[in-house]
Amino acid sequence: MDRSIVMPGQIAIAQGHRVEATERLDPLSGEAVIVTLVDLETNIRYRIAEEGYGVDLVRWLGRVLDCTISVSATGARTELRIDATGPGAVGAKVALRDADAAADAAKAEADRWGGADRPPPEEPERFW
Numbered sequence: 001m002d003r004s005i006v007m008p009g010q011i012a013i014a015q016g017h018r019v020e021a022t023e024r025l026d027p028l029s030g031e032a033v034i035v036t037l038v039d040l041e042t043n044i045r046y047r048i049a050e051e052g053y054g055v056d057l058v059r060w061l062g063r064v065l066d067c068t069i070s071v072s073a074t075g076a077r078t079e080l081r082i083d084a085t086g087p088g089a090v091g092a093k094v095a096l097r098d099a100d101a102a103a104d105a106a107k108a109e110a111d112r113w114g115g116a117d118r119p120p121p122e123e124p125e126r127f128w
Contacts, residue, residue, distance in 0.1 A: 002065060003082050005034050007046065010069050011078040017041040017064050019082060024057050037080075061085055 005021065013019060018040040023032045035057065037046045062082035069078050 003062065003084050004079060005037075005082065006077055006079050007034060007037065007048070008075065008077050009046075010071070010076045011037065011046050011067075011080070012069060013037075013039050013064050013067050013080065014041075015064055015066065018061065019064060019080075020059060020061055021082070022057050022059050 020038040020040055021034055022036040023034050025031070026033045033048075035048055038044070039046075040061075062084040064080055065083050066081040067078065068080075069076060
């Protein structure tokens, strides 16, 4: 699954390089925020200068598909399109939690309509 991440600054990572991203959930917006990005081919680390990263950091691996650097009067930013190949991202935790809730609701509905509250029929006596 392709993921697009945007980071401030000029981060030139060649197409095909493997990267390791570390992200966390932003407590205000609830969106995933990239904290660090490591180019595993060159071992260059890019870190966002923020205080209090928190303890809910998630690391995932990927391969760079496309790198676009935009430079303007207000500064530079880099957009990377990454094919995520490693462990899931923070968003996956949220998706799994929602999927578990949906599965529980489906089970409850199936029990309600499927007759799970009825006793099972008695087995007939066997004659040999």
